[in-house]
Amino acid sequence: MSAPAEETQKYRDHEGPYFGSFGGRWMPESLVAALDEVEQTFREAKQDPEFLAEVHRLGRDYTGRPSLLTEVKRFAAEAGPARIFLKREDLNHTGSHKINNVLGQALLAKRMGKTRLIAETGAGQHGVATATAAALMGMDCVVYMGSEDTRRQALNVARMRLLGAEVVPVDHGAKTLKDAINEALRDWVASVEHTHYLLGTVAGPHPFPEMVRWFHQVIGDETREQILAMEGRLPDAVAACVGGGSNAMGLFHGFLDDPEVALYGFEAGGDGVETGRHASAITLGRSGVLHGARSFLMQDEDGQTVDSHSISAGLDYPSVGPEHAYLAETGRATYEPVTDAECMASFEMLCRTEGIIPAIESAHALAGAARLSRKWGAEGEGKIIIINLSGRGDKDVETAAEWFRMLPGQENDPVAETETAAKTGDESPSPAPETGVQA
């Protein structure tokens, strides 16, 4: 990997198929023509003022862009010395950043004359967003979802069905996100003539990593403008959770070529990387190919994919977008794991201090940023961290209630025992280690 050159826009303008040694197209030949068609359509659309205007109009009038940038003073005060701002992608229509990419790709699908959208989903956010776009644009929609996730996210399954989508539970393998992607790919191989596979993250074969990033870079661009308007300067760090990595890439993109802005991606540490039960592909650092891209991949000695684990369905993926692998390898961005326990402590803290219920995915970024603020200590005074609050937590209320043992029959159930502070760490299955970073 070459040392950072002095070119401007070095990272920002990076196009696929390769990001350093990562990316590419590790895909069956049957899909290559479709990928070529997507790429060509995307490149033409980017140059088409009408397309750009339509993307902008939908963002403004349907999604609700620009999303807010909110300073969270009470949360920041508990976390450490730094000031903390949240980029409020949770306020988007459908409740997460996913809608940005989905509307863009659905427009491309129409441009290609496709009448059917298929998608994979983990937490259900991308599935809901895809079902929403399909309803808005009058297209058929099938969403593949691991059967483990349909159980964890029953509310989102109902939402997708209300929106007219067919939800197909996937019972193979680990029954989570990666298996849903396998099944969506199998569908696409057979249906590519009239179907667009609306991949939900910056992973997969070229051009998906580059294209999905492009539809999300509005997050970083808005954030940059907003913080400059509010504070007259760039943040010291930006932080986001990373599963496949789309919300992180969208935010990072606004600051990739500002070396003074540190970029932090927080992976799902599950029970702790040392336990093997996690979803921290970058932290583990083994290169491999899965779902069309070379990237970091959780795999065993034979190259079989290892099942990932996370309390958040949306981060429960054993690989990561290839551009993140590249940013990790070049050192431009830093990636660290956040355990389930750390994440849930920050989840509770944001609810209590700010009146905002975050998605459990996004709570990983909250925890990582809080850790960063603590680590800075006195030097963090006056520094600014911006966190991408990529989704809201409505879908996670049951999981959180179970975690904090608030469900009927659990010890914190009834009206008794109201005070929150004591709850946080105590009942967690594993106490939060200060940091789970291994290497």
Added chain:
Amino acid sequence: MSTEATPAEPSTQAPKTGSKTAEAIEAARAQGRAAFIGYLPAGYPDKETSIAAAIELARNGADVIEIGVPYSDPVMDGPVIQQATTEVLARGFRLPEVFEIVAAVVEATDAAVLVMTYYNLIDRMGAEEFARRLAEAGGAGAITPDLIPDEAGAWMAATERHGLDRVFLTAPTSSPERVAQIVSASRGFVYGVSVMGVTGARDQVSDAAERVVNAARSAGAERVCVGLGVSTRAHVEEIGRYADGVIVGTALVAALRDGGPSAVAALTAELTGAETGR
């Protein structure tokens, strides 16, 4: 891309010497028939039975045997093969078993023995080491369903060094430029995907199959074999009229699942039109 759309004359692909798969297909051609290529997963339902079943393939007329390597994320496989390979993985299958199975089948038969593997399994071991061990086991080469020539630099070099065949797939949707690239990268034969879809038995052979074969021939392919959805003697005869080889997988795996090696023997004999096996 260095390839061009103009159909290359067959002579550009000079006969490649030392290709075990090519020899097996040419031997069938000399008998006035298309080669029969049978697929079975390594280690299904257990190592010994999978070896016995593969030997039955050869005894009943298979010219080339594909040993499928179980993989956690088989995106090109339909439910029957997925279920079989998932079972194999669940019982603790490890990769080196493949080389033992290949060696045992090579030892017991005259068929060319290929492995069919998703690429990450090669990548993790290292293309060079995988090729070395496959060659050492007597394997003819590998079919790599999720590897396109664009990404195959390391694999091409390793197979070249070890004299192994590398079989790439060409699809009904492949452009003439891509077909040319696939044909020139392949060694042994070119795998023509007959339908847009995953593995699995189908009632009818798609009419795309013949177009796929013709496109590959126009690009200079000497041997094109057709697979996906082939499950009856009628399919085999139909495809055999225009292709150099016919590939059957799912139907054989289902036979092995339901009736063991003897069912594989019977089905293979039926599909190949062999008098009687054993």
